[in-house]
Amino acid sequence: MFLQKIKSRESGVMLYGITPPKAGTAPERVAEIAEKTIDRLSSLDIDALVVYDVQDESARTKEERPFPFINALDPLAFASEYMGRLEVPKIIYRPAGKFSPAELSDWLDELHSNKFYPIFVGVPAPDFPVKTNLAEAYKIWEKNEDTSVIGAVTIPERHQVLKDEDVRMLDKMDKGVSYFISQCVFDLDYARKVVEDLALSCSNKQIDPPTIIFTITACGSAKTLDFMEWLGIHIPDQLKEELKGDGDVLEKSVKVCLEIASELTEFCISQSIPFGFNIESVSIRKAEIEASVDMAHQISQMLKDKGLRKTVESLVEE
Known part of the structure; x- marks a missing residue:
C-alpha cells in the first residue's frame, strides 16, 4: 500500500495524476467522466491516484497563457464523491495559503476520514494574500502524522537557478514531509542534479533521504509544448526542435519520456534515493490520454523487471 511504501522508503512507487472536470459541469456528466476514467485506469498497476488542484497562474508571468484558464471542480469533492470505485488512495493537492488555519484543519479531517493524503502547494502568485503559510499548514497536519503521510512538490528548474x-x-522533511512529487521532467540533467545534491546533503547530515516521485507526461502538440514552457517546465533546445520538427509529436514525446524514466531509475538506484513515477494525464485529447496509460503500463513493467514492484490485484470494486 502507498502509506507503507512511503513510510518504509520503498522504491518503485507508481502514481497516476489527473485534474477534475471543469467547474459547472453537470453532475451526471461528472459521473460519466469519472466512470470512464476509472474504467481506463482499472488495468493499471498504481499505488495511488493524484488529483490536482487547478490554479490560475497567469499572474506569475507576463507571458501570454497559450490556453485559456478553466476553473475545475474541487479535487477532494471529486475524488470522494465520484472516484470511490477506484480502490487506491487519493493524493489531493491543496494551496494552503488560500485557507485559514480552521478551514485547513477541517479539510484535513475530511481528507483523513477518506484515507486520502495531502500535498500542500504554494499560492498561484507571489503577491497573493496568504492566510496560512506552509510551516503553519504542516503544523496543523501533525495531528495525523502517525497514520498518514504528507508530500510536497520539488521543482528541478528552481534548483538549476537557485x-x-x-x-x-x-x-520540509523537518516539518514532516516524507516524499516529493516533481514538476514534469523533460530535462534529465536538471532532475539528476536534484537527486545528486539531495543524496549528498542527506549523507552529510546522516539522515535517510525522502522518496522522490518524478512526474512524467506526454506532449501531443507544439502548442502543448509551448504551454509546458509557460508553466515553467524546461525543455532542452535540441529536444524542443526534435519534438516540433517530428511528424508525430506525441509518439516522439512518449519515447523521450520512457527514456527519461529508465535513466532516472538507474541514477536513483546508484544514489540510493528511493523513487517512483507519477504519470500525469491532464489532456482531454483521447490520443494523449491513451498514451499516458500506455506509458504507465510500460514504466510499471520496467520497475517489475528490475524487481522494484510486485503485481497488484484489481484496483476496481466489482
Whole structure:
C-alpha cells in the first residue's frame, strides 16, 4: 500500500495524476467522466491516484497563457464523491495559503476520514494574500502524522537557478514531509542534479533521504509544448526542435519520456534515493490520454523487471 511504501522508503512507487472536470459541469456528466476514467485506469498497476488542484497562474508571468484558464471542480469533492470505485488512495493537492488555519484543519479531517493524503502547494502568485503559510499548514497536519503521510512538490528548474532545492526539501522533511512529487521532467540533467545534491546533503547530515516521485507526461502538440514552457517546465533546445520538427509529436514525446524514466531509475538506484513515477494525464485529447496509460503500463513493467514492484490485484470494486 502507498502509506507503507512511503513510510518504509520503498522504491518503485507508481502514481497516476489527473485534474477534475471543469467547474459547472453537470453532475451526471461528472459521473460519466469519472466512470470512464476509472474504467481506463482499472488495468493499471498504481499505488495511488493524484488529483490536482487547478490554479490560475497567469499572474506569475507576463507571458501570454497559450490556453485559456478553466476553473475545475474541487479535487477532494471529486475524488470522494465520484472516484470511490477506484480502490487506491487519493493524493489531493491543496494551496494552503488560500485557507485559514480552521478551514485547513477541517479539510484535513475530511481528507483523513477518506484515507486520502495531502500535498500542500504554494499560492498561484507571489503577491497573493496568504492566510496560512506552509510551516503553519504542516503544523496543523501533525495531528495525523502517525497514520498518514504528507508530500510536497520539488521543482528541478528552481534548483538549476537557485541551487537550493535540496535545502528546501530538507527543511520540509523537518516539518514532516516524507516524499516529493516533481514538476514534469523533460530535462534529465536538471532532475539528476536534484537527486545528486539531495543524496549528498542527506549523507552529510546522516539522515535517510525522502522518496522522490518524478512526474512524467506526454506532449501531443507544439502548442502543448509551448504551454509546458509557460508553466515553467524546461525543455532542452535540441529536444524542443526534435519534438516540433517530428511528424508525430506525441509518439516522439512518449519515447523521450520512457527514456527519461529508465535513466532516472538507474541514477536513483546508484544514489540510493528511493523513487517512483507519477504519470500525469491532464489532456482531454483521447490520443494523449491513451498514451499516458500506455506509458504507465510500460514504466510499471520496467520497475517489475528490475524487481522494484510486485503485481497488484484489481484496483476496481466489482
